[in-house]
Amino acid sequence: MKNLLQKSLRQLTRFASVLFALSIPSYFLVVDWIWLKELDENNQLIAQRIEYEFNKHPMTDEKLTENIRFWNQIQPVSKIIPLSRPMIKDSLYSVRRLNPYTGDERDRFRVLKTSININNRYYALVVETNVEETEETVGYITAVTLLFFFLLVAGFWILNRRLSVKLWQPFRNTLQQVKDFQLNKQTPITFDETDTTEFAELNTALDRLVRHSIAAYKSQKEFTENASHELQTPLAILKNKLDILLQTDDLTERQYRIAEEMNKALVRSARINRNLLLLAKIENKQFEGATLLHVDTLLHQSMETLYEHFNEKQLIVCHEIQAEVEVNGDSGLTEVMINNLLINAIRYTPPAGKIHIRLSTTKLVVTNSGTQTLDPDRLYKRFSKAATTNNGSGLGLSLVQEICKFQGWTVAYRFENNEHLFSITF
Amino acid sequence: MKVLIIEDEQELAKGIVEYLSEENYLCEVAATFAEAMGKIELFNYDCILLDITLPDGNGLQILETLKQENKQDGVIIISAKDSLDDKIRGLQIGADDYLTKPFHLSELTARIYSLIRRRQFDNSNKVRQDELEIDLLAKSVAVNGTAIALTKKEFGLLIYFIGNKNRVLSKSNLAEHLSGDFADMLDNHDFVYAHVKNLKKKLTDAGCGPYLKTVYGTGYKWEG
Numbered sequence: 128m129k130n131l132l133q134k135s136l137r138q139l140t141r142f143a144s145v146l147f148a149l150s151i152p153s154y155f156l157v158v159d160w161i162w163l164k165e166l167d168e169n170n171q172l173i174a175q176r177i178e179y180e181f182n183k184h185p186m187t188d189e190k191l192t193e194n195i196r197f198w199n200q201i202q203p204v205s206k207i208i209p210l211s212r213p214m215i216k217d218s219l220y221s222v223r224r225l226n227p228y229t230g231d232e233r234d235r236f237r238v239l240k241t242s243i244n245i246n247n248r249y250y251a252l253v254v255e256t257n258v259e260e261t262e263e264t265v266g267y268i269t270a271v272t273l274l275f276f277f278l279l280v281a282g283f284w285i286l287n288r289r290l291s292v293k294l295w296q297p298f299r300n301t302l303q304q305v306k307d308f309q310l311n312k313q314t315p316i317t318f319d320e321t322d323t324t325e326f327a328e329l330n331t332a333l334d335r336l337v338r339h340s341i342a343a344y345k346s347q348k349e350f351t352e353n354a355s356h357e358l359q360t361p362l363a364i365l366k367n368k369l370d371i372l373l374q375t376d377d378l379t380e381r382q383y384r385i386a387e388e389m390n391k392a393l394v395r396s397a398r399i400n401r402n403l404l405l406l407a408k409i410e411n412k413q414f415e416g417a418t419l420l421h422v423d424t425l426l427h428q429s430m431e432t433l434y435e436h437f438n439e440k441q442l443i444v445c446h447e448i449q450a451e452v453e454v455n456g457d458s459g460l461t462e463v464m465i466n467n468l469l470i471n472a473i474r475y476t477p478p479a480g481k482i483h484i485r486l487s488t489t490k491l492v493v494t495n496s497g498t499q500t501l502d503p504d505r506l507y508k509r510f511s512k513a514a515t516t517n518n519g520s521g522l523g524l525s526l527v528q529e530i531c532k533f534q535g536w537t538v539a540y541r542f543e544n545n546e547h548l549f550s551i552t553f
Numbered sequence: 554m555k556v557l558i559i560e561d562e563q564e565l566a567k568g569i570v571e572y573l574s575e576e577n578y579l580c581e582v583a584a585t586f587a588e589a590m591g592k593i594e595l596f597n598y599d600c601i602l603l604d605i606t607l608p609d610g611n612g613l614q615i616l617e618t619l620k621q622e623n624k625q626d627g628v629i630i631i632s633a634k635d636s637l638d639d640k641i642r643g644l645q646i647g648a649d650d651y652l653t654k655p656f657h658l659s660e661l662t663a664r665i666y667s668l669i670r671r672r673q674f675d676n677s678n679k680v681r682q683d684e685l686e687i688d689l690l691a692k693s694v695a696v697n698g699t700a701i702a703l704t705k706k707e708f709g710l711l712i713y714f715i716g717n718k719n720r721v722l723s724k725s726n727l728a729e730h731l732s733g734d735f736a737d738m739l740d741n742h743d744f745v746y747a748h749v750k751n752l753k754k755k756l757t758d759a760g761c762g763p764y765l766k767t768v769y770g771t772g773y774k775w776e777g
Binding site for chain 2: 356359360362363364365366367368370371373374378380383384386387390391393394395397398432433435436439440466470473474520523
């Protein structure tokens with residue numbers, strides 16, 4: 128992940144590099160064009176001056192011919208060649224050849240070939256001027272361009288860093304506040320004032336969102352609690368009426384059985400209801416009684432209560448429980464967690480199966496025999512049950528997970544060697 | 554024996570009254586906080602059933618008033634709130650017992666039975682039925698003067714039966730009484746049968762009469 132400024136800096140750098148790359152040939156073409164134009168003008172001036180100076184001193188044709196030969200010897204860069212008639216057009220061109228004065232170096236020359244008139248005779252004048260080589264010009268331009276390119280990128284980088292600190296400060300503040308926000312604390316965020324339109328808009332939108340979430344959370348929380356709470360009373364009435372029904376003198380055995388089934392269903396609804404209430408309370412963090420508790424004692428208590436149920440199903444129970452295992456947590460919740468784990472093991476172990484309970488200072492592991500692995504995605508989901516035949520509330524493992532989460536513990540499930548393994552790490 | 558039922562839910566109060574009246578309890582109902590306060594000021598009760606959430610006040614306040622005025626009425630809180638805090642607070646203030654809704658009327662009757670007898674100081678916290686004698690405080694049982702050893706669960710069952718004399722107690726009801734919260738989570742309620750069988754055998758072996766009868770195939774009734 129890269130931050131926003133790095134991303135924009137990258138785009139800017141790319142754009143700048145393309146632009147600078149394009150600028151190198153453009154500069155070169157422009158510079159070269161100016162060069163040649165100036166040199167052509169210069170050559171023209173030299174030609175005019177030569178023509179003028181020759182005509183200024185009157186001399187005989189013989190003398191002139193001799194002077195021109197001499198001139199051509201000492202001035203090979205402006206050769207005068209006799210013509211029978213004037214050229215129709217001047218010509219301008221560049222040549223590359225060895226420079227006789229600098230050794231074996233090939234230089235570029237700009238040439239003007241024009242006709243001049245001396246003593247009413249026609250001559251061709253070839254003026255040559257040394258021009259800088261193309262590759263040298265390109266090299267210098269590239270070097271300068273690169274220098275400026277690096278200066279520009281460095282400038283961007285420094286500016287960006289400064290801007291990122293200053294301009295984005297309100298954004299960073301908002302972000303931190305949103306990060307620190309906890310829905311269950313129910314306190315809305317007060318955002319800092321900012322004079323940047325975008326950030327002000329962001330803060331307004333976030334503020335609305337947060338307030339809405341708080342309201343929705345509150346009403347949901349109240350709903351779960353109220354619904355579960357309100358259900359307790361009709362359930363209690365039903366249960367009591369059934370008790371009264373059971374005492375009727377002329378009750379038949381069939382009617383008794385129906386009443387018994389109804390009672391079982393009622394007990395189950397009451398448990399689902401109570402578990403939902405408990406889940407809501409855990410989610411609302413309504414438990415603050417974390418104390419130092421002895422998990423081994425709680426575990427022994429729970430095993431003692433369930434002892435007859437182990438026997439009933441002829442389950443083989445092995446346990447390795449370390450003494451004096453102390454952890455921080457809510458004792459009520461921890462008890463619910465242990466009971467749910469053990470009862471789950473009892474329910475899902477086939478008769479005469481094995482249950483293994485291990486407790487160390489850092490871990491509680493409950494293993495029980497089984498036939499196939501459980502779907503880890505649905506394991507802790509509310510109301511998703513492994514079997515349709517039993518009448519569990521479908522909330523047992525959700526509760527275990529929520530309790531672990533609440534107390535900062537982790538629960539893990541594995542299936543190996545035909546055994547389900549649940550481990551709680553404190 | 555006088556029982557005051559402080560409960561705003563009419564149907565619930567009616568059911569409790571109906572069930573308790575058969576046990577020769579004299580029942581009065583108070584549906585509001587104000588009504589309840591009026592009654593406890595004027596009369597004394599052997600037992601008060603107290604719902605914490607009342608439309609016009611908190612039941613715990615009634616409990617506080619009772620304790621401030623040094624009243625000796627036994628109090629059982631019946632609450633829809635299954636919260637440990639409320640339970641602990643209620644018991645700290647001085648309630649004798651705490652029952653969470655929904656509950657079986659037989660459970661309530663057994664609790665009232667034990668509560669009233671535990672609070673009597675004229676040696677009547679001993680229960681007698683012919684050759685059977687139960688000491689509620691010492692938690693001991695004797696038949697014809699010979700003590701018999703019962704497990705904690707068997708003793709609890711016996712008290713439950715005695716507290717619900719001549720009542721039909723279904724298997725699921727006993728399962729709830731024995732394993733409390735877990736009853737519905739266990740698919741099999743046969744453990745009830747095992748406990749009842751053991752209790753029956755110990756009583757019969759000691760020479761106790763066949764008071765505990767099986768009804769409707771899986772239910773039980775203590776006759777006396």
